[in-house]
Amino acid sequence: xxRTGLSKRGSKTVSxxxxxxxxxxxxxxxxxxNECLLACPALDEAITIDVLNRETLSGPISTPVARFARSCFxxxxxxxxxxxxxxxxxxMMWLKVRLLRSGWEKM
Amino acid sequence: MTELVAKxxxxxxxxxxxxxxxxxxAAVEAxxxxxxxxxxxxxxxxxxxxxxxxxxxxxxxxxxxxxLLAYPAGTxxxxxxxxxxxxxxxxxxxxxxxxxxxxxxxxYGELLIAxxxxxxxxxxxxxxxDFDGILTLHRLYDYLDLRRRLGEVEEAVVIGGGAHAIETVxxxxxxxxxVHWLLRGDTFLSRMLDRPASDMVLDSIQRAGxxxxxxxETLGIVGxxxxxxGVVTNHQELIPCQLVLVCTGTSAVTSLARHCDxxxxxxxxxxxxxxxxxxxxxxxxxxxxxxxxxxxxxxxAPRAQSYAAVSQGRMAASMMTGASSVEELGIPWHATRLGGxxxxxxxxxxxxxxxxxxxxDSSRNSYRRMAVIDDRLVGxxxxxxxxxxxxAIKRIIEEGLSIRDIKKSLLKGTFDARRYFSHRRTHSAQRxxxxxxxxxxxELERRMLAMKNQALQPQGNRQEEPMHxxxxxxxxxxxxxxxxxxxxxxEDLQLFADPFVAAPVELERFREQRETTGAPVGxxxxxxxxxxxxxxxxxxxxxxxxxIESTLVNAPEPARSGRRPSGxxxxxxxxxxxxxxNKTQPPAATTASVxxxxxxxxxxxxxxxxxxxGKQRPSDAYPSSxxxxxxxxxxxxxx
Numbered sequence: 157x158x159r160t161g162l163s164k165r166g167s168k169t170v171s172x173x174x175x176x177x178x179x180x181x182x183x184x185x186x187x188x189x190n191e192c193l194l195a196c197p198a199l200d201e202a203i204t205i206d207v208l209n210r211e212t213l214s215g216p217i218s219t220p221v222a223r224f225a226r227s228c229f230x231x232x233x234x235x236x237x238x239x240x241x242x243x244x245x246x247x248m249m250w251l252k253v254r255l256l257r258s259g260w261e262k263m
Numbered sequence: 264m265t266e267l268v269a270k271x272x273x274x275x276x277x278x279x280x281x282x283x284x285x286x287x288x289a290a291v292e293a294x295x296x297x298x299x300x301x302x303x304x305x306x307x308x309x310x311x312x313x314x315x316x317x318x319x320x321x322x323x324x325x326x327x328x329x330x331l332l333a334y335p336a337g338t339x340x341x342x343x344x345x346x347x348x349x350x351x352x353x354x355x356x357x358x359x360x361x362x363x364x365x366x367x368x369x370x371y372g373e374l375l376i377a378x379x380x381x382x383x384x385x386x387x388x389x390x391x392x393d394f395d396g397i398l399t400l401h402r403l404y405d406y407l408d409l410r411r412r413l414g415e416v417e418e419a420v421v422i423g424g425g426a427h428a429i430e431t432v433x434x435x436x437x438x439x440x441x442v443h444w445l446l447r448g449d450t451f452l453s454r455m456l457d458r459p460a461s462d463m464v465l466d467s468i469q470r471a472g473x474x475x476x477x478x479x480e481t482l483g484i485v486g487x488x489x490x491x492x493g494v495v496t497n498h499q500e501l502i503p504c505q506l507v508l509v510c511t512g513t514s515a516v517t518s519l520a521r522h523c524d525x526x527x528x529x530x531x532x533x534x535x536x537x538x539x540x541x542x543x544x545x546x547x548x549x550x551x552x553x554x555x556x557x558x559x560x561x562x563x564a565p566r567a568q569s570y571a572a573v574s575q576g577r578m579a580a581s582m583m584t585g586a587s588s589v590e591e592l593g594i595p596w597h598a599t600r601l602g603g604x605x606x607x608x609x610x611x612x613x614x615x616x617x618x619x620x621x622x623x624d625s626s627r628n629s630y631r632r633m634a635v636i637d638d639r640l641v642g643x644x645x646x647x648x649x650x651x652x653x654x655a656i657k658r659i660i661e662e663g664l665s666i667r668d669i670k671k672s673l674l675k676g677t678f679d680a681r682r683y684f685s686h687r688r689t690h691s692a693q694r695x696x697x698x699x700x701x702x703x704x705x706e707l708e709r710r711m712l713a714m715k716n717q718a719l720q721p722q723g724n725r726q727e728e729p730m731h732x733x734x735x736x737x738x739x740x741x742x743x744x745x746x747x748x749x750x751x752x753x754e755d756l757q758l759f760a761d762p763f764v765a766a767p768v769e770l771e772r773f774r775e776q777r778e779t780t781g782a783p784v785g786x787x788x789x790x791x792x793x794x795x796x797x798x799x800x801x802x803x804x805x806x807x808x809x810x811i812e813s814t815l816v817n818a819p820e821p822a823r824s825g826r827r828p829s830g831x832x833x834x835x836x837x838x839x840x841x842x843x844x845n846k847t848q849p850p851a852a853t854t855a856s857v858x859x860x861x862x863x864x865x866x867x868x869x870x871x872x873x874x875x876x877g878k879q880r881p882s883d884a885y886p887s888s889x890x891x892x893x894x895x896x897x898x899x900x901x902x
């Protein structure tokens with residue numbers, strides 16, 4: 157189980173961890189405007205928001221998304237530009253957890 | 264390709280009209296819930312589903328076309344969703360088929376109308392309304408058109424006073440175009456924002472570089488050799504421009520409701536109940552086209568937002584497949600970026616001015632307004648550089664939680680939702696940590712079952728329900744107030760009423776089944792099934808359970824608006840109990856009701872989608888008995 161972590165960034169509290177249902181709900185609320193990906197300093201793959209959302213939620217994780225998840229260093233640059241106030245950071249955390257679990261399953 | 268499919272398919276279990284985000288979400292979700300059904304999307308649109316909020320960035324060149332896709336390319340094929348490119352023209356609800364353009368028929372088991380909306384545009388009698396260079400931004404083609412024109416435009420006029428207009432203004436400014444923004448009223452988004460908030464937004468737009476004209480209407484458009492040269496306003500002013508963008512709102516596409524042989528209620532949109540059923544059995548509506556009741560005011564209006572469309576699509580899918588609905592639609596929620604400001608409105612901030620306490624805060628370049636009854640939040644408006652945790656605030660309002668302790672942080676915008684919810688549920692969180700297990704859904708489920716079972720009892724004296732409500736709920740309670748309000752003002756009380764629902768034979772059957780099987784889950788599910796297609800106002804599952812919860816059962820929490828009781832920290836969207844209920848659910852009576860549809864599907868060219876690991880239902884979850892469906896159909900005919 158993930159431990160919770162909180163960090164302060166500016167005036168807005170950025171929460172690293174949210175529960176699975178919360179993340180799922182936020183993914184549903186994502187309007188797909190790509191603002192988070194435009195702001196991301198760690199993104200060097202041709203990833204679009206639809207693929208990222210789908211693979212964060214469930215199913216197999218493709219190689220580009222896995223690489224992106226590994227290179228994400230949770231800086232929180234994606235949280236501020238979101239027009240609907242979602243926390244992409246915790247979604248990325250969730251993706252990393254899924255990646256980790258799928259890796260274990262493979263082994 | 265599509266032609267081939269179109270020829271071989273002439274009916275399907277689930278037919279969805281429109282491949283907007285609501286339609287495709289419904290299709291994908293229906294595929295997940297019912298892997299063995301045939302799902303068909305009928306659409307006029309020739310491109311795959313896109314994320315419409317991203318179109319603005321697409322227009323100004325920040326995104327390319329591939330980044331617009333709402334689902335990865337090829338999702339439809341991978342999910343065995345057949346897309347037919349045709350226009351649906353009429354619904355024959357009695358025989359359950361639709362006619363496509365060209366007169367071809369297409370049978371359906373369940374039908375979802377997700378035809379979306381169309382832009383209102385300029386009034387057609389406005390002088391010069393047909394010049395080249397006047398665009399309404401709504402579809403992908405409009406934005407492609409805008410993108411092509413941007414290079415040769417120096418000045419542009421944006422007409423309209425909504426969030427769409429402001430986004431358009433900002434994207435034009437991004438391209439260094441001089442923008443004149445004409446608003447008819449004095450304030451921006453007058454139904455959602457109050458004066459100070461609107462002033463703040465207009466101010467920020469002006470600072471961003473646009474010229475804002477409030478109280479200004481367009482009298483005509485001046486052209487030169489067929490293209491736009493300027494706009495004449497009611498202040499006898501000529502604003503020169505090469506481009507006019509009309510953002511005067513949208514209206515729902517209700518032509519199918521008009522061309523339905525049974526009467527389908529529609530006004531500004533197709534009226535649906537809180538589970539997206541239209542007034543015609545087996546037909547649902549979702550997305551921009553569906554007019555949904557606001558649980559707080561009791562008024563029907565379409566919620567033309569991407570988030571609303573997605574959640575409605577999901578709900579429509581679970582309704583069409585007969586799975587009990589996991590989510591509630593809840594209250595209106597609108598979060599967006601207006602220029603440099605983030606706006607969030609949840610619930611109704613401006614209504615009930617006399618009964619609510621209004622708290623405002625306008626410090627640090629931000630503005631917040633809260634409408635509070637007792638210590639329950641009923642409306643929240645926030646404008647500022649950062650967005651608060653918007654979904655958490657929606658949840659606080661929907662569940663009617665007390666905000667006594669967090670009033671200040673809500674007002675200051677420093678509300679930490681995560682901490683709040685974990686503190687509220689310290690007990691279950693602690694148990695989670697010590698036992699290392701998730702909070703078990705059993706207790707929740709037991710409570711829900713108890714509620715549903717008891718919901719069978721009071722049907723005899725259903726007439727007294729409003730009285731119960733009035734007597735037992737304190738007047739200051741927002742939920743009671745809304746329910747009461749709704750019953751008084753609702754002209755739709757007759758809308759979903761159906762005499763067959765209360766038939767004593769049916770009731771007897773439920774009771775028998777419940778006693779003989781001894782499986783309360785099945786019984787309650789039967790009860791749900793019988794509801795489908797024949798909804799009546801007082802007997803809708805959610806409503807009844809809500810009434811039970813607030814009057815008969817001593818619920819530990821105060822009454823909430825519609826949401827089921829959430830037992831733990833983990834129930835942000837409370838999927839746990841519903842999943843359990845699904846597993847033992849009998850087949851949806853209505854979807855299988857045309858036997859030959861089912862059979863044709865088995866025979867032919869449609870492979871069943873591949874089994875997904877662990878997600879698959881047990882094979883006996885859908886026994887093939889068509890007893891229910893048969894009787895259902897008969898009743899319908901008799902009706």
